[in-house]
Amino acid sequence: MASSPTEDTAPLLRTRLLADGTQHDGNSTRYSPLSTELARVLPVPLLCSVALHMTVAPTIWVYAYLFCEHPEQCRDEEKRQYASSVATATAVANAAGLLTLGYLARLVHWDARAGLMAWLLCRGLGVLGLAMSIYLRSFPCALGGQILQGLASDNLLHFNLNSIYARASSAEAVSVLMGLSLAFYMAGMAIGPAIAGFFPSFEWTFIVATTLFGAIIPYIWTVMSSGNPKNTHNVGKYQSPANPESAPEVPSSKYKYLAAVLAPAGLFYERPRSLLQGLSLFFYNMVQGYLFNLIFVFASVQFSFTSKENGLLLSLIAIVAASYLLVSLFIIPRLALYFGWSFTKSATIRPSAMGENSSNNPTMRQGRSWDLGAGAVSILIQTVAVATLSQVRQPSLVYLGASLTALGLAAPSFIKSYFVASLPDPTQGVAALALMETSGGLISPLVLGAWQAQHPGSSVFYLASGILGTSLFCLVIGAFL
Structure with a gap:
């Protein structure tokens, strides 16, 4: 990491949104992702998740x-309807x-708060709108x-948040912030349904x-006094421009709307081997985008679960997922250090694998092997679960099966x-x-x-398990191409 920022970048490093917690004192650099101003955004996924998951089962x-x-x-015909x-x-x-993701990407480049x-x-x-429909x-x-609600899905919430966390100064910091954000989100998922249970009706x-x-x-x-990350941001030793030219542009043609929708996919054109x-994530979210609905509808139809029981089921899933994330982020790495293992060693990604020439990007950051392994294991666990x-033939076993399934919910954080x-x-x-996550979610109910x-x-769970197996295959093969 550079010993000190240049004159041009110093003011920007003091900007609240982009301040990444790196303290520069001339020749030494100290970094803690949890002491950053980026970390002040972490309560947002918790609060949003509480409100969002209060309404999942009632929806x-x-x-x-x-x-x-x-x-x-419900009668048989009513079950189908x-x-x-x-x-x-x-x-x-x-x-x-x-259809709105491309425009949202431009909005986030312009002002993260607006997104x-x-x-x-x-x-x-x-x-x-759902309350009025009742x-x-x-x-x-x-x-x-x-x-x-589709315009404000959980995927798009994570996109907004991850766009902020991704500007942290190291791969490890990005991993910790994204992981903690998802853990807070899972905690809100556990709290929300419990809070909803105190209200006399789901209208409340x-x-x-x-x-x-x-x-x-x-x-x-x-907390976000400056929401405009336009000029530059530090990525370890690499400084990359984040100016308006780097944002997805909408060409002035009759195809401009389609171009805006597909603009985020340009990365896979530039780096084709990253497509796998x-x-x-596409195949993973093809299951994840409808997994809760699958479980809720199955439990309601087969075992007459009500909104209250589905809410308890959702809380259990969230508690297990959040616990798994926290163990993965903090406890296992500390155990690894204690026993002398190295789980933070970078996995080498050849520039050619990303569709680049190494001479054009000599300081390219490397993905962490721990993130790759944890993501693969998470998908494997969910595939089996x-x-x-x-x-499942008994109502009590629904809770056990859903808990095992929850162990795979951390996969996107590690993969990203x-x-x-x-x-x-x-x-x-x-x-x-x-874009890939949202596309998978679109295909999921179909x-x-x-x-x-x-x-x-x-x-239907056999079909879902097969799709998750495909996701695992793409991740592993894509990492070693």
Whole structure:
């Protein structure tokens, strides 16, 4: 790392949003990702997740309320309508998120605060739309609310946040910040349904969640006093321009909207061998984007789970996932140091594997082998766990199977930190992976939701397990090409 910043970059390093916690004292440099101003953003995923997951189980219950005469005991035909409506609404919402990702990437390049505030606005209005659909008994109203939530999906929340964390000064710092952000998100996932259980009805849950989304906006405005990362940012020894030219541009032609939508995919054109790692997240999210719905609908149809029981199930999943992340980020590395093992050794990524010439990028960052291994293990665990859900015959075993499945929820954090560590412009990598995730989420209900609608039993979990196996294959092969 450079001993001191240049005169031109010094003011920028003091900018609040881009301050990465590196203290320069002339000849020495000390770094702690948890003492950074970037770390002040970490409460945002916690608060957003609490509000978001207060409404996840009630949202599924809304469709049962709309399509079943007795939501606790849906008839066979009502079960098909129920599953189909959930799949349709989720697919349309995911499509809305995909179509806006290119413009969101430009918005984040312009002002990171604007991206987060737009997310909060859309999410809050979406929750209000679902609340109104209950009183109007209107599926179109529920669909409108779901579309607004698609514009503020959890993938797009992580995209906004990861675009900020990716500007940290080292690959390890990026990994820690992204991992902690996801852990806070999982903690909110556990807390949200528990809080929702205290309200007399799920209508109250929607009202409180909307209020909380609105309350987060002043916090964002306060901690992010400078939201414009336009000029430069440090990536270890590498300084990369993050100017307007690096943001996805919309060409002035009749295809400009399509070009804006596909702009984040430009990274895979420039570095074609990185496509396999993108496909890994695509296939992973093809399952992940509908996994909770699969489990909720399966539990509701087979074991008559209500909104309250699905909420408890979601809390359990989140607690297990957050615990696994924290153990992976802090406990295992410390045990490794104690026993003399090295889990932070960089995995070599040849410039040719990323579609580059080494002479053009001599200081290219390297992905950490720990992130690669942890991501692969996480996907493998979820692959096996999802397959075991197909064998569940008792309500109590649903909780066990879902808990094992939760161990795989940490995979995206590891894959993203591994991937962006090798790029000169990390935010470009975050946008490209967000496109693949969102695309997988779009396909998810069309594949898994349609299968579950036609076959309400447990066979859909075999299909999900096979898709996860494909994701694992792409990740491992892509890392060694």
